[in-house]
Amino acid sequence: MNIATPVVPDYAALVHADRALTTMYTDPAIFEAEMARVFERTWVWVAHGSEIAEPGDFKMAMVGLQPVIVVRDRKGVVHVHVNRCRHRAATVCEVAKGKTNSFVCPYHGWSYALDGSLRGLPYEAGYAGTIDKKQFPLKSLRVEEYAGLIFATFKDDIAPLTDFLGGAKKWIDLFMKQGAGYPLTSLGEHRFSFPGNWKIQLENTTDAYHFPLVHKAFLTATDSETAATMDIMNNGGYVEDLGNGHSVMVMVPDLVDLDDNLEAPIPKKFEALAAELTAEGHPDQEVRRIVRAVGGTGFNLNLFPNLGCSAAFFRVLQPISVDETEVRHVALGMKGGPAAANRARLRIHEFFQGPMGFGSPDDAEVWDRVQHGAQGGKELWLMLNRGLAGEEALPDGHLRSDVSAETGMRAAYRQWKAMMEVTS
Structure with a gap:
């Protein structure tokens, strides 16, 4: 019997400096390769520290298509375990988030400590003393954290997280300032799916070109102050390649550093909030901060x-299939x-990001x-050349337009191609 040799895509031919082929969205073989070559070989965000704030707190997440549990042990150390019993592969957790002392497989009762070690199994005598529990912990990923952002990777010999984040660290620090002196925390989440490739959403976060068109309803429904602030095509903003696939889109330059210009007049839309905070006894400078x-930063990272x-919230993408x-x-x-x-932040979030929102x-x-549309004309190119002619190199080597x-x-596709072309 002849077994056909799989055709390996020419990734260099798929992605050029100014365009990419539509099969990037539609080819199941490319999607399968992405899960192995990208998601299993780099740092992937899995949680914010506030989601597992106390010992025993856990949440479920995904690294590519692999289900994982993010948990804080009794010593406060964060672990990320593959959600799979070492015995016969059943998941050991099916609760989205919660608090626990251990994880127990519902199939045969193998139990694991928060650090992933195998604590016990029923009827151990059936193994006639041949099983060494130390050899069967949950498979754990390498974990590192920056500014409350928790990342995990299957690749043990990868460079440290701080190296991977590189030029993005400055922007993460600025993003965290929206805690206004308080620790930033999750207030909850909602999730939805769409019938499309994960890279379509990846592109969207730093795509200002669509904003006045797609979000015309939002700009019409919101107050005049917000509409003026979000006139991002005319506010002097920019997009910058931060290296390693990361990028930032500055929409409102005046709101990049939330500690700057605190003496500016309080916007009318926040006057009632300022009065309420003042009545609660907060000093003027704290009220202003x-x-x-409350409105979030002036950029998407x-x-x-x-x-x-993204301005005032986390947007997490999770590939499910090629489409x-x-x-x-x-x-x-x-x-x-x-x-x-916090109530004001939630109302703003609901108005744009919520399932009944305008964004x-x-x-x-x-x-x-x-x-x-990608199903038609698969030989046609996706154009990625907007702003290329005006792109400038900054002293640190980053590109800006x-x-x-x-x-x-x-920036994202440059990193994608570099990772996809590595075969070992």
């Missing part, structure tokens, strides 16, 4: 391959901060259309 942080720190992606929107607030401020549902509609440029997409 909190109010300024894309961390390759799966996390967007299906799940998106999680994690609302963020101030742990221990004023209830009024994300429109995004999901066009992502769907992209995947549908105007806010509507596709610099962020070129």
